[in-house]
Amino acid sequence: MLKRVFAALVVMVSLLFTSFSQASTAWDSYKARFLMPDGRVVDTGNKNVSHTEGQGYAMLMAVASDDRTAFDSIWNWTNKTLRNKDNGLFFWRYNPVEADPVADKNDATDGDVLLAWALLKAGQRWNVPAYTSASDAITQAVLKHTVVSYAGYRVMLPGANGFNLNTYVNLNPAYFIFPAWQDFAKRSHQVVWRDLITDGQKLLGKMRFGKAQLPTDWVSLAADGKLSPATQWPPRMSYDAIRIPLYISWQDPQSALLTPWRNWWQGFNRNQTPAWVNVATNETAPYMMNDGLLAVRDLTLGERLAEPQITAQDDYYSASLKMLVWLAQQR
Template sequence: MLKRIFAAMVVMVSLLFSSFSQASAAWDSYKARFLMPDGRIVDTGNKSISHTEGQGYAMLLAVANNDRTAFDSMWNWTNNTLKNKDNGLYYWRYNPVEADPIPDKNDATDGDVLIAWALLKAGQRWNIPAYLAASDAITQAVLKHTVISFAGYRVMLPGANGFNRNTYVNLNPSYFIFPAWQDFANRSHLVAWRELIKDAQTLLGKMAWGKAQLPTDWVALSADGKLSPAKEWPPRMSYDAIRIPLYVSWQDAQSPLLTPWRNWWQGFSRNQTPAWVNVTTNDTAPYNMNDGLLAVRDLTLGATPAEPQITAQDDYYSASLKMLVWLAQQK
């Protein structure tokens, strides 16, 4: 009996180390492709700009791969280059070829949240109080400048400026990073984070349009509580909204909020799944999901997870989705 138990433990440990060795190989590929020597992550699918989303994703991956050297380089570049000292948030976009690399002085709250979450995890993993303090400062700034009560809900605006239109607010549901919010709630014990989670889940359950019955990338919440696809963007479930089931699954793989995604994707064979759907016309993309999008599909449908492999065909976003799906599976 003891021999069988010992053998089972050996198998479990070997599988664990195999998973991390594979992930480490993918992380090395990711760094080689997208991490600059100064700590900047380059979005190869978007004219090689950088943004807080990419910095946050890569910082999370560095923690998961126990790579403090890479983490420090990314955090130092982000904090020194993108921090808005007036409000404690981070300028969302950096373009090195422009005379002013940061022409838009707004933030993107998903980037702020991801950076704060990575700092929280780094502080916990490596026992660095300064990281924890930096995370706390960012989350406090996020709550102060981007979280409001509107139409009876606690919501996080996509940025500090430009999204509250008085009679309605524009929301990006792919910014509802539930596992991060949960970790912030556990650390701070602030009611605001728990209300954000509860209200965002309620709102997501009502974002169901067209044949697909899915949310769009951008959603308008009116003062009377009605939801509709935001008029300023195409009414598509597309490259933003694909992250909704990723974050929902990351927090709770059994969430009923995943049901419409499963229903939609199960209507297509894996390799013939369209990259987006227009919920107004029900038209679908004339091209299919790339490997990064398919990784989220696989996660949502409960498919056997594959180890991440970063290929030459993967741009920054596709590679990031692959790595994030792997990370979600390690929880």
């Protein structure tokens, strides 16, 4: 009997260490492909630009992999290069070939939130108060400049400028990063974070467009509370919206908000799942989901995934989704 118990423990410990070593291998592969020596993360699918989204993703991965050296490199570059000193947010995009690499002075709130979330996690993991203080400063700037009450909802706009059009606001539901908002609520005890979660979930429950009954990448919320696909973008569930079920699953893998996604994806064989659907015409993409998108599909359908394998076929976004799915499973 004792031998069997001991053998079982050996197997459990072996699996635990195997998981961590494999994850470390994936992170090493990710760094080798996308992290520059100065701490800039390059979007290989988009002319090697960088954005706060990618910097935040990589910082989360570094914390999860206990890689403080990489974390500091990424954060220091981001803070030095992208911080907007006027409002405490971050310029969303860096293009190294332009005369002014940060020509667009707007932020992207998902990037701001990801940076703050990674800093909070880093401060807690490595007991560094400077990280948590930096996180607090960013979250307060986000609340001040991007969170509004509109049509009876508390919403986080996609950026500080250009999304409140008075008679309606444009939202990006892929920026509803519920697990981060939940951690900010625990950290600060500010009611606004709970409001954002509650109202964000209510809104997602109503963003069921077309035959697919799915949200689009961009959604307009009118002053009377009506929701519709935003007219400035194609009415598609596509590469932005794929992160919606990722963040829902990350917070609550049993959430009823995942049901429309499961219903849609279960209508296709895994390797014949189209990359996007136009909810206005029901047209689907003529090409299939890549491995990163499929990782989100698998997570949403309750599959327990093996360690991410970052391959030569993965561009930045596909590889990032694979890594984020792995992080979500470690919740």
